[in-house]
Amino acid sequence: MPSVIETHDLRKNYGSHQAVRGLNLQVPSGSICAFLGQNGAGKSSTLRMLFGMARPTSGSGQIFGLRIDNEQDSLRIRQRAAFVAEDKRLYDYMTVAQIIRFTRSFFPNWRSDLEARLLDQFELPLDRRIRKLSKGMRTKLALLLGFARGSELLILDEPTEGLDPVAIEEVLQIIVSLVSDGATIFFSSHQIAEVEQIADHVLMIHRGQLVLDAPMDQVKDQYRHVQAVFPDLVSEQDFRLPGVERVSADGRIVTLVASCNVDAIISHARRMHADSIDVLPISLKEIFLEKVRAGK
């Protein structure tokens, strides 16, 4: 599948702090691609660079094949893609109805059907001024303005932050609906459960570098937690095999996390006369914690 977003060795320094350290990422067209990482891992810096809100220190990036650091290109990107930033900044003095009317006027593909559906679902008060909206209402309004633009790409920075479970499910449903229409979604989140529910591709960033880049099904199919008990003492060296992400040996017990190649790893354990071998699936949350620990 072709990529909508691509970066090559993208870097961003703030003074001596390296926020993004050589990022090579690709977001497949038509996918729901999740962007995971701890606070300060470089997610927002990356998203801001993609959207022309911050200049890369070095490296390059393209959206729809247009350069993110070229002013004219960046303008064309913004016509075709919607960005809902983490701070959900809006014009405080406008009412809900006013900002919708104002935003709508810029976008010829505006989805009035979606606007009506979301106004109803989110129960947004049309006459209220934005400054008087609660945090959750503000998030819902920012999402409505992003979703209804009819963009072919949506970049969402923690779209469901601060929303209640019902609203989260509604937001995920809209995302599913937009992807059914052919849109691509690139979103960052700390909610691993929602990522597992709708993402088909996962990118994980840690300390400004990509530590996981894989289709969700592949992660679920191939990542395994393996524990084997042997008749004699074993060492970690015995398990430096392809696919082994992390291994720890404690006496006769070996515990390892494999990202692929599990069958070969099990055969290897059998050849070493393992008394018992347990293989368990591993949740995305555990993988996330593994990656963060490994990076320390």
Place this chain on the structure above:
Amino acid sequence: MLLLPIQQRLPKFFWISPDSLCYISSTVFRKPNPSSGVPIYVQLKEQIRHAIETGALAPGDQLPGIRTLAESLVINPNTVIRVYRELEQEGVLEIRHGLGAFIAPRRRNTAKAEKVRNAQDLVSELVATLRSHGLDEGEIRRLVEAELSETALPGKEALQRR
């Protein structure tokens, strides 16, 4: 090309006409558990297979369109595409051009069920015969189990050839 509706991004046989009636409500399906180690596409395939086994879905029944099912379960539409495509390859579903996905005719789905029913007849005949030869229940069970564990041994054929 990015704004094409999902139906047009699929091979032509996946096109589903928007106004075609959906006979099967999406309520046949449960929301998959995203946090289990089992991928959602595997869970959904199992659900469809199970619905066929229990008769909740019968041959000729139409499955919901990709968008409808994805929206009602709040899962990725690409996952639904993958499930329909794989089940078609396995002969469980039929994709009719421009109409949608349907449960394949009985002969393909229930071949297994028929085999099991036939086998049941054979087994009951065998058990009746053995009883008439004076064997009790425990003896028959042990014989069957021993036979099964022997066939499960690898290299049994090689042993017999010797």
